[in-house]
Every structure is written in structure tokens, then in C-alpha cells.
Amino acid sequence: MRWLIPLDRPSSIAMPLLLVFFLRGDRAVAEYLNRDLPYKLSEDDVYLTLGCLQAIEVALTVLARPGANILFPRPGFPYYESRAAVCGLEVRHFDLVPERGWEVDLEAIESLADKNTVAMVVVNPGNPCGCVYSYEHLKKVAETAKKLGILVIADEVYAHLTFGSKQFVPMGVFGSIVPVLTLGSISKRWIVPGWRLGWLVTTDPNGILLKTGMVDTIKGYLDISSDPPTVIQGGVQQLIENTKEDFFLKIKSLLKKAADTGYDRLQDIPCVTCPMKPEGSMFVMVKLNLSKLDDIEDDVDFCVKLAREESVIVLPGIAVGLKNWLRVTFAIEPSALEDGLDRMKAFCKRHGKKQ
Ligand SMILES: *Cc1c(COP(=O)(O)O)cnc(C)c1O
Ligand SMILES: *[C@@H]1O[C@H](CO)[C@@H](O)[C@H](O)[C@H]1NC(C)=O
Numbered sequence: 001m002r003w004l005i006p007l008d009r010p011s012s013i014a015m016p017l018l019l020v021f022f023l024r025g026d027r028a029v030a031e032y033l034n035r036d037l038p039y040k041l042s043e044d045d046v047y048l049t050l051g052c053l054q055a056i057e058v059a060l061t062v063l064a065r066p067g068a069n070i071l072f073p074r075p076g077f078p079y080y081e082s083r084a085a086v087c088g089l090e091v092r093h094f095d096l097v098p099e100r101g102w103e104v105d106l107e108a109i110e111s112l113a114d115k116n117t118v119a120m121v122v123v124n125p126g127n128p129c130g131c132v133y134s135y136e137h138l139k140k141v142a143e144t145a146k147k148l149g150i151l152v153i154a155d156e157v158y159a160h161l162t163f164g165s166k167q168f169v170p171m172g173v174f175g176s177i178v179p180v181l182t183l184g185s186i187s188k189r190w191i192v193p194g195w196r197l198g199w200l201v202t203t204d205p206n207g208i209l210l211k212t213g214m215v216d217t218i219k220g221y222l223d224i225s226s227d228p229p230t231v232i233q234g235g236v237q238q239l240i241e242n243t244k245e246d247f248f249l250k251i252k253s254l255l256k257k258a259a260d261t262g263y264d265r266l267q268d269i270p271c272v273t274c275p276m277k278p279e280g281s282m283f284v285m286v287k288l289n290l291s292k293l294d295d296i297e298d299d300v301d302f303c304v305k306l307a308r309e310e311s312v313i314v315l316p317g318i319a320v321g322l323k324n325w326l327r328v329t330f331a332i333e334p335s336a337l338e339d340g341l342d343r344m345k346a347f348c349k350r351h352g353k354k355q
Contacts, residue, residue: 025234029048029201033046036168036170036172036173037172038173048227049198049200050226052155052157058222059181064087068090071093071094073093073095076128080121095108098129101131103137109144113150118151120152122155123157124158125281129283130277130281130285131279135169138174142180154170154171157185158189164280166279168280171203180202195229196229202218259284263278265338268345269341274286282329283330283331285328312347315327
């Protein structure tokens with residue numbers, strides 16, 4: 001959908017790049033997503049963006065209007081809050097429920113939404129929770145959104161990065177129940193975050209987004225935005241079609257190993273509890289038990305002192321919306337992870353309440 005090269009000034013540099021012009025990144029992304037959908041997307045449904053972050057920016061900006069509100073998960077990915085603030089969207093949070101594998105609290109959604117609610121966001125596989133949603137749960141999400149007359153924004157930047165019992169199911173599978181804006185990128189699965197190539201896709205087989213003018217608004221907004229790098233757009237087809245299965249298997253097995261080791265070691269640390277073993281993405285949420293600690297005020301205090309004393313960095317839960325929790329990233333070398341969690345254990349012992 002997007003021009004690859006400004007053709008106003010042909011130059012010797014542009015000539016070799018003209019070859020790139022015929023490699024359609026949007027078509028490659030459509031074909032890639034079609035592997036998991038019960039209907040066919042075309043390149044006209046795909047908008048290439050500067051990473052998934054720009055896809056989020058576009059989705060929220062085109063939905064914003066005076067008085068509108070949007071539903072975000074808690075805990076969540078904080079860029080959504082920042083973007084909503086920039087475009088004046090009122091944010092309402094629904095909880096993800098740790099006892100239910102961090103599923104969406106669907107009843108909360110129904111009581112939060114009103115006639116000014118435009119959309120809800122689902123991040124699956126989850127950052128920061130490491131959860132993977134089942135087909136049945138995603139279907140219920142779609143049915144709830146349909147009932148409320150709102151869109152679903154599906155952040156699938158960790159698509160296929162799963163290593164537990166559940167397979168990744170794209171929200172777009174339910175696009176005939178409710179229109180879905182699917183967001184993704186090559187940053188995480190292909191581990192090239194600096195290449196800045198993502199997508200926003202209208203997974204909407206009934207064409208509701210076209211009929212209501214949403215598609216025109218998306219195009220209009222992208223006309224005044226910058227495009228992803230030409231060379232990367234040219235390369236994305238190669239990347240998607242020719243990356244060997246071995247590459248993905250190796251990463252998944254590394255993540256699984258790290259998730260298993262991390263989860264086991266966390267059980268050993270007295271001042272935290274981990275409600276669920278992560279099944280996808282690169283993160284896990286653990287709850288701090290402050291009553292076991294002597295001189296720690298809250299999650300921020302814990303993280304600052306841990307960094308200072310043990311050179312271990314974990315994210316305070318408040319940064320993702322949950323006070324007195326921690327978000328631990330396990331996407332590191334397993335031996336470094338073990339070392340880091342051993343240090344966290346030593347830290348908890350040192351600061352533990354004396355009986
Ligand atoms: C990393 C991340 C993004 C941003 O992805 P980029 O392609 O690097 O812009 C978006 N959403 C979530 C949930 C992420 O973790
Ligand atoms: C927190 O620690 C206290 C004191 O050891 C204990 O009684 C309580 O059950 C713990 N809470 C949780 C949620 O684990």
C-alpha cells in the first residue's frame with residue numbers, strides 16, 4: 001500500500017533500489033498472516049509501519065475524537081497510555097486476572113464500556129504477563145466486543161513466540177465476529193528490533209472498517225507520516241519467506257528453557273510469588289510480599305536497591321500498572337538469568353524481616 005521510493009529525483013543510488021520497488025512487503029505480510037486465518041487478506045489490508053510502535057500510534061490516532069474512551073489491559077504495555085494521552089483519548093483499564101492465566105476480565109469490560117468507547121486492546125502472547133490466550137477465550141473477547149459495538153486492537157508483536165501447552169491463535173480468526181486491527185512487527189520473532197518494520201492490518205472480512213471510513217482515515221494519517229526504511233521494506237519478503245524453521249525452533253527452545261529455569265528459581269525466593277509459569281513472549285510477572293521485607297517501601301524501592309546492590313535490573317510493576325509487582329525479563333542467556341535470580345534471592349534474604 002505504501003510507495004517504497006520517492007521517484008521525483010532519480011539518482012544512481014536509487015537505480016539499484018528500483019529493484020526493491022517490485023518486492024512487495026505488504027503482500028509478503030498478507031501471505032504470512034493468511035497462513036493462520038480462515039479467510040484471505042490482500043496487500044490492501046496491510047499497512048507497513050515503523051515498527052509496531054507506529055502501528056499503535058496510527059490505531060489510537062485514527063480512533064481518537066472528542067469524548068471518546070478506550071479500554072486497555074492492566075498490567076499492560078505503557079506505550080499505549082502515553083499515546084492515548086497524546087491524542088486525547090480517555091483511558092479505562094480492565095484487569096487481567098492472574099488466577100485465570102491472566103485472562104481478560106470480560107465482566108469488567110462490560111461495565112467499563114459506554115457509548116463513547118471505541119476499542120479495547122488485547123496483547124497476546126502477553127507482555128508483561130507471559131500469557132497465551134486460548135481459542136475459546138479470544139472468541140469470548142470478540143463476542144464481548146461485538147456486543148458493545150467496539151473494535152478489537154490485537155497487539156500480536158509476540159505472535160508464535162509460544163512454548164507452553166497453548167498454540168498462538170491470532171485474533172483475526174474472529175474478524176467476522178468483530179472488526180480487528182491486527183498489529184505486529186518483525187522486531188521480536190525475527191529479533192531485529194532496530195530494523196523498524198511493523199504492520200497494521202485490517203483483519204475484517206466483512207469490510208466494516210472500509211464502509212465506515214476507518215480505512216480512509218488510516219490512509220490519510222499515513223499520508224502525513226514517515227514510512228519504514230525502503231531497504232527493509234524490500235527485504236521483508238525474503239525475511240518472511242526464507243527464514244528457516246530451525247531459527248524459530250532454536251529461539252523457542254531457548255525461551256522455554258529460560259522460562260522453566262526462571263520459574264523454578266523464583267519459587268525459591270521467599271519474598272516473591274509467581275502466579276503463572278510463562279507460556280509465551282519474554283516476560284513474567286511476580287508479586288512482591290512486602291510484609292516479608294524489612295526496609296523496602298514498595299516495588300520501586302525494591303528495584304532501585306536491587307540494581308544498586310546486586311546490579312540486577314527488573315522493572316517495577318507500577319511501570320506496567322501493577323503496584324508492588326515486578327516484571328522479570330527472561331530473554332537472556334540462561335546462565336545469566338540464574339545468576340541474576342540468585343542475586344535477587346540473596347538480596348531478599350539480606351532485607352528479609354528478622355523473626
Ligand atoms: C516491543 C513491543 C512493541 C513494539 O514493537 P516494535 O516493533 O519494536 O516497535 C509493541 N507492543 C508490545 C506489547 C511490545 O512488547
Ligand atoms: C506474605 O508473607 C506473610 C508473612 O510471612 C504471610 O503470612 C503471607 O501469607 C504472605 N502473603 C502471600 C500473598 O504470600
